[in-house]
Amino acid sequence: MARTKGSVGADTKTAIYSAAKKLIEAKGFEAMTLRQLAAEVGVQPGSVYRYVESKDELLQALMNQHMVSLIENWEKLEGKGDDPVSRLKAFVAFHIRYHIERRADVVIANLELRSLGEDYRADVVTKRSQYEANLRNILSDGVKAGVFPKVDLEVAAFAIIAMLTGVCFWYRPDGRLSIDEIIEVHQKLVLQGVVG
Known part of the structure; x- marks a missing residue:
């Protein structure tokens, strides 16, 4: 060859x-x-x-690449805003846009976690939790500021992330709505869900 x-x-x-x-x-x-x-x-x-070294090591490396990039890109994102509502809207926009642009990474990171051996799983799960903590902190700040009602932060964060991540599985560039329009719809849905 x-x-x-x-x-x-x-x-x-x-x-x-x-x-x-x-x-x-x-x-x-x-x-x-x-x-x-x-x-x-x-x-x-x-x-x-x-x-x-192995298929498991390769899968872990791919997942870690995705998670490290996701965390780093969120951390360096400018213009998130100072108040919880602005930060939540920024998180929604960031998460959807990032995931739509990296569909293969998302498929692997979300659908193949079950395939990852226990020896490699903990590191990936730790990074996921680190990313999710950003959303939990936004929600917590909103509760403390009185703009969001008291809610189980972990459940709320899981629900929001699941909804936002799901976009990349059905979004099509030639679809009826643009990415910006889809983001706007999801920002409204998320805010309605946490504001009540």
Whole structure:
């Protein structure tokens, strides 16, 4: 088999991760084999092990990449606002836009967590909780300020994130509504849900 462009070093690792996302999204993690992955990248099957120890390690790496990027992008987002309502609207907009633009990452991070072995799962779950804490803090600040009613913050955060993440599973660029319109609808739904 001829070596593909970028089939050495960091380029190969990037190609492996990119191909893995594509294959997992299309076939599911359990159905994807490292042999298929090697063929997709254009390397010998045994070469994959130079870059990943196992399928589980590869899945954890993909999930961690997604979670680290998600956390970092939220933290550096400007213009979130100072009050809880503005911050909640900013969170809704950020979450929807980020997830729509990275559908494969979302499919893997949400649908394949069940496939991740226990040895690798804790780290990913910790990062998820760290991201979700941003929303819980916004809701908590809103409760303290008297603009949101008292609510179980963990349940509310899970419900909101599930609704927002779900958008990437049905959104189509050629659909009836633009991303901005979908964000506006969800901002209203979330605010109505927490304000009452």
